[in-house]
Amino acid sequence: MLDAAGAAPGGGLGFPLMMLAMVIVMYFFMIRPQAKKAKEQKKFTESIAAGEQIITTAGIHAKIAKVNDDGTLKLEISNNNFITIERSAVSMDMTMSYRKKMNPTPVATK
Numbered sequence: 001m002l003d004a005a006g007a008a009p010g011g012g013l014g015f016p017l018m019m020l021a022m023v024i025v026m027y028f029f030m031i032r033p034q035a036k037k038a039k040e041q042k043k044f045t046e047s048i049a050a051g052e053q054i055i056t057t058a059g060i061h062a063k064i065a066k067v068n069d070d071g072t073l074k075l076e077i078s079n080n081n082f083i084t085i086e087r088s089a090v091s092m093d094m095t096m097s098y099r100k101k102m103n104p105t106p107v108a109t110k
Helices: 014-049 092-102
Strands: 051-053 062-066 071-079 080-088
Touching: 014 092, 051 092
Parallel strands: none
Antiparallel strands: 051 062, 062 071, 071 080
């Protein structure tokens, strides 16, 4: 039942605090990791150089023949067959997993 002033008991501060907590949780579990991954992807695409084996987001396996000044890469997909792609089309995840598969780290023994 309502008190004499007509306000609900409890003060009503719980709902705004719950909404704030939800925003904070969303930031730490969704927004921050996504921004971190985007930063890593940008750093990776800027660091790739000629001679490296890469995989594009479309799944094309190729070797970088030339890094062009306009932000594109000339890829050799087989002997004397070249294509030109944007740097952003290189998949960091697929390239890194491919590199790990091709060059497994040796297990240290005692």
